[in-house]
Amino acid sequence: MNVLKNKKLFLLDMDGTIYLDNELFEGTKELLEYVKNIGGRYIFLTNNSSKSVDKYIEKLASLGIESTAEDFLTSTNATVLYLAKKQYHKIYALGTVSFKEQLRQAGLPITDELENDIDCLCMGFDTELSFQKLEDACILLNKGVDYIATNPDWVCPTWYGYVPDCGSISQMLFNATKRKPIFIGKPEPTMAYLAMEKTGFNQEETVLMGDRLYTDICCGVNAGISTIFVLSGEGTMEDVETSDVKPEFIYRNIAELYRKLC
Numbered sequence: 575m576n577v578l579k580n581k582k583l584f585l586l587d588m589d590g591t592i593y594l595d596n597e598l599f600e601g602t603k604e605l606l607e608y609v610k611n612i613g614g615r616y617i618f619l620t621n622n623s624s625k626s627v628d629k630y631i632e633k634l635a636s637l638g639i640e641s642t643a644e645d646f647l648t649s650t651n652a653t654v655l656y657l658a659k660k661q662y663h664k665i666y667a668l669g670t671v672s673f674k675e676q677l678r679q680a681g682l683p684i685t686d687e688l689e690n691d692i693d694c695l696c697m698g699f700d701t702e703l704s705f706q707k708l709e710d711a712c713i714l715l716n717k718g719v720d721y722i723a724t725n726p727d728w729v730c731p732t733w734y735g736y737v738p739d740c741g742s743i744s745q746m747l748f749n750a751t752k753r754k755p756i757f758i759g760k761p762e763p764t765m766a767y768l769a770m771e772k773t774g775f776n777q778e779e780t781v782l783m784g785d786r787l788y789t790d791i792c793c794g795v796n797a798g799i800s801t802i803f804v805l806s807g808e809g810t811m812e813d814v815e816t817s818d819v820k821p822e823f824i825y826r827n828i829a830e831l832y833r834k835l836c
Contacts, residue, residue: 662720788819
């Protein structure tokens with residue numbers, strides 16, 4: 575616990591960690607206030623690329639949490655940086671309207687129609703998925719274009735269970751084309767590195783909390799920072815026992831963490 579009390583930068587997953595659908599978990603507001611009171615920062619890290627940061631600000635506001643764009647880093651942010659470095663001629667964006675708009679606003683050459691000069695397929699978590707998009711993706715992948723995906727999450731939690739996330743859709747496309755994407759979001763350490771660079775805190779001062787071993791906790795391990803696994807979302811203790819990825823700390827939920835810190 576002394577280790578956690580020395581942390582100043584808290585990187586917080588969202589879905590399944592601080593809320594589920596429209597239910598804010600007990601202890602979330604208290605933990606955020608704790609971080610402010612110790613002179614620290616919190617950054618919300620999410621692999622969910624279906625919403626823009628503006629939508630997340632609205633989401634948290636509806637749950638009673640005020641936030642600004644500076645409080646967020648998403649898998650879309652990390653994907654934009656990757657795509658900009660590659661300098662593609664034309665990118666087919668398979669995702670929500672919000673996802674495509676974020677890529678366009680970043681100055682990337684985006685299309686959602688089949689064109690002859692497409693040299694990359696970029697896929698996000700698409701809550702507006704259609705068969706036409708899947709067919710377009712298969713055509714492009716069979717042509718050999720580069721293939722990028724925002725995140726490898728198998729499912730996204732909801733109040734009634736789970737829905738297929740980006741990783742599940744990419745598996746379906748693999749079954750059809752035998753092509754696998756380069757995943758950009760967690761478990762890659764990019765977002766954690768960006769958060770530390772953005773806030774000025776170092777690895778020893780930083781901790782990442784999430785409900786998935788294979789994305790959240792693995793991201794923290796890959797970034798060389800402390801990790802907190804919470805059992806309020808997808809992950810279970812059975813996962814911990816069977817996985818090679820081991821969190822440094824385990825709590826039932828964010829409320830239990832807060833009580834331990836205070």
